[in-house]
Amino acid sequence: MYKFIRYFLFKLDPERAHILSLKLLKLAHQLYLTKLLPKRDMKKPAKVFGLNFMNPVGIAAGFDDNGDYIDALASLGCGFIEIGTVTPKPQAGNKKPRLIRFPKQRALINRMGFNNKGVEHLIQQVKKAKYKGIIGINIGKNLVTDLDRAIDDYRHCLQKVYPYASYVAINISSPNTPQLRQLQYDNYLESLIAELKNQQVKLAKVHDCYVPLIVKVAPDLNDEQITSMSAILTQHKIDGIIAVNTSLSRQGIEHLAQAQEAGGMSGETLFPQALHVVSQFRRCLPDDIPIIACGGISSADDANKMLAAGASLIQVYTGLIYQGPQLIRRIVTGLP
Numbered sequence: 001m002y003k004f005i006r007y008f009l010f011k012l013d014p015e016r017a018h019i020l021s022l023k024l025l026k027l028a029h030q031l032y033l034t035k036l037l038p039k040r041d042m043k044k045p046a047k048v049f050g051l052n053f054m055n056p057v058g059i060a061a062g063f064d065d066n067g068d069y070i071d072a073l074a075s076l077g078c079g080f081i082e083i084g085t086v087t088p089k090p091q092a093g094n095k096k097p098r099l100i101r102f103p104k105q106r107a108l109i110n111r112m113g114f115n116n117k118g119v120e121h122l123i124q125q126v127k128k129a130k131y132k133g134i135i136g137i138n139i140g141k142n143l144v145t146d147l148d149r150a151i152d153d154y155r156h157c158l159q160k161v162y163p164y165a166s167y168v169a170i171n172i173s174s175p176n177t178p179q180l181r182q183l184q185y186d187n188y189l190e191s192l193i194a195e196l197k198n199q200q201v202k203l204a205k206v207h208d209c210y211v212p213l214i215v216k217v218a219p220d221l222n223d224e225q226i227t228s229m230s231a232i233l234t235q236h237k238i239d240g241i242i243a244v245n246t247s248l249s250r251q252g253i254e255h256l257a258q259a260q261e262a263g264g265m266s267g268e269t270l271f272p273q274a275l276h277v278v279s280q281f282r283r284c285l286p287d288d289i290p291i292i293a294c295g296g297i298s299s300a301d302d303a304n305k306m307l308a309a310g311a312s313l314i315q316v317y318t319g320l321i322y323q324g325p326q327l328i329r330r331i332v333t334g335l336p
């Protein structure tokens with residue numbers, strides 16, 4: 001069925017096709033058609049970060065930037081949904097076209113640049129949603145905010161989303177906001193995480209609820225950088241990490257003309273790099289800091305490799321574009 005729909009979707013510009021698919025899914029959900037999807041075997045409960053997940057397979061950030069499709073996505077049977085990246089103010093993102101498909105390799109390059117309607121809109125959408133499962137909210141900084149003031153944007157978003165999120169993901173790894181990845185290193189990382197953990201203590205008292213803080217990391221880190229990031233994250237008692245965001249590498253698509261387009265690569269060609277980074281972080285982080293694995297996961301076999309490498313949860317994005325919503329069920333039912 002999805003192969004048939006995909007045939008038409010792939011004739012459209014990739015970004016338009018993505019928005020159209022989400023709108024069709026929302027319509028199908030409103031017409032109760034998604035109730036026809038098999039629900040059997042979708043319960044594989046997992047307790048991570050002190051939260052109860054129906055199953056360990058979630059939808060990664062950027063799929064629903066603004067939280068406009070929460071209930072429709074939840075009807076696919078995923079164990080959690082991460083919405084965002086959201087910034088304090090709405091912003092348009094980079095010039096279009098900014099999303100490229102590599103169908104044979106089942107990969108994408110995107111340079112979206114945090115196009116989103118801003119944190120106030122996202123909160124309204126979360127409030128409206130009927131879904132009662134796990135929602136992660138992924139936060140970032142506006143393009144116009146200097147790196148030295150980035151903390152202000154993250155603090156603002158954290159304060160706003162805290163009462164509505166099951167966990168908050170701190171995105172310091174998108175390759176499409178200039179210099180953002182600098183926040184992964186040394187003094188920048190140290191001061192950002194110290195401040196946000198400080199805020200978390202205050203917010204936990206105000207809202208009488210502890211919301212885990214999770215850092216999303218890039219795949220383009222060498223082993224030395226992973227070691228020093230892990231030391232800082234451990235010292236500040238981060239609650240978890242998501243590994244990984246999109247990559248600057250072009251491994252697997254390097255021979256193709258459009259491979260030189262700016263942006264981050266995702267999809268099956270990212271999987272080996274993502275698996276390596278997950279294993280390295282697992283080696284460097286204490287056992288009580290869980291890892292959400294993301295990057296090119298496109299089968300239950302991939303998911304099981306990530307779990308064997310030490311991940312506790314799985315996220316998918318590009319696999320959904322190429323395989324459709326059945327991918328979630330295929331992975332969940334293939335987990336032990």
Ligand SMILES: Cc1cc2nc3c(=O)[nH]c(=O)nc-3n(C[C@H](O)[C@H](O)[C@H](O)COP(=O)(O)O)c2cc1C
Nearest residue numbers: 060061062085110244245266267295296316317318
């Ligand atoms: C079009 C597109 C937009 C994305 N937007 C975001 C984003 O806003 N924030 C974020 O943390 N990750 C974003 N990502 C990265 C994904 O969440 C994920 O980390 C990455 O694509 C690797 O997983 P995959 O190979 O399963 O797609 C985006 C990815 C794509 C393809």
